[in-house]
Amino acid sequence: MMKKFTLSALALALFLASACQNNAQNEEAKKLATEAIEIHDEIMPQVSAFDKHDILIDSLLQNLSILKTVDADLDTVETREKFHTLKANLESATDKMMVWMKEYVADSTDVDYQKAEVESISELKTEFEQVKYEAESLLAPFKK
Template sequence: MMKKYTLGTLALGILATSACQNTSGQNEEAEKLATEAIEIHDEIMPQISTFSKHEILIDSLLQNLSLLKTVDSNLDTAETNKKFSTLKGDLESATDKMMVWMKEYVADSTDVNYQKAEVNRISELKTEFEQVTYEAESLLAPFKK
C-alpha cells in the first residue's frame, strides 16, 4: 500500500512540475507577444500628433474653400470638401481606435491567445495608420507650407 501511495504521489508531483513548466513557457510566450504589441504601439503612437496637425489644416482648408477656388478656378469645391471631410474622419477614427486599444489592452495578461489577438489587433491598426498617413500626405501635400 505504501508503494502505491508513493508512486501516486510521485506521479502527481511530476504532473504538477510539468504543468508549472508549461505555464512558465506560456508566460514567456505571452510576455514576448506583449512586448511585440507594445513595440508596434510605440512605433505608431507618435503619428497621432501629426494626425492632429493634419486635422487642424483640414479644418482651415474647409473654412477657406472659396479662397482656394479663387486661386484655382478649376477646383471642384464640393469634391474637395468631400475628400477633406473623409480624410478628417479617417484621421479621427484611427486616433480613436488607438485610444480604445490603449484603454482596453492588458499588457500583463499571461493568456497567449489574448496576446496573439492583441498583436493582430495592433498590427491591423498599424496598417490603418499607414494608409491614413499616405492619404493625408497625398491630399495635403499641395497645401503644406
C-alpha cells in the first residue's frame, strides 16, 4: 500500500512539475510573441512610405532628362543607378515584411521558434531603418 501511495505521489509530483514547466514555457513564448508583434507594429507603417518612395522614384527615372536641364551637373547615369538600387532595396524590405507576416505563427508556444522570430523581425527592423535612411538621403533634393 505504501509503495502504491509513493508511486502515485511521485507520478502526481512529476505531472505537476511538468505542467508548471509547460505553463512557464507558454508564458515565455507569449511574451516573445508580444515582442515580435510590437516590433512588427513599429515598422509596418513604413511600408506605405516605401510605396510612396517607389512611385516618386519611378517618376524621377522617367524624368531624368528634365532633371538634367534643371541641374546641368547631374550625373544621370549615376543617379539612375542609385534610384534603381534604392527601388530594389525598398521592394526587398517590403517583400520580406510580407513574407514574415504570412509565415509567422503568433500563437506558437515553442520558445525557440519565438526567439528566432524576434531575432528575424529585429533584423528586418534594422534593414527598414537602413532603407528609410537611404531613401530620405537620396530623395530629399527631389521632394518639393
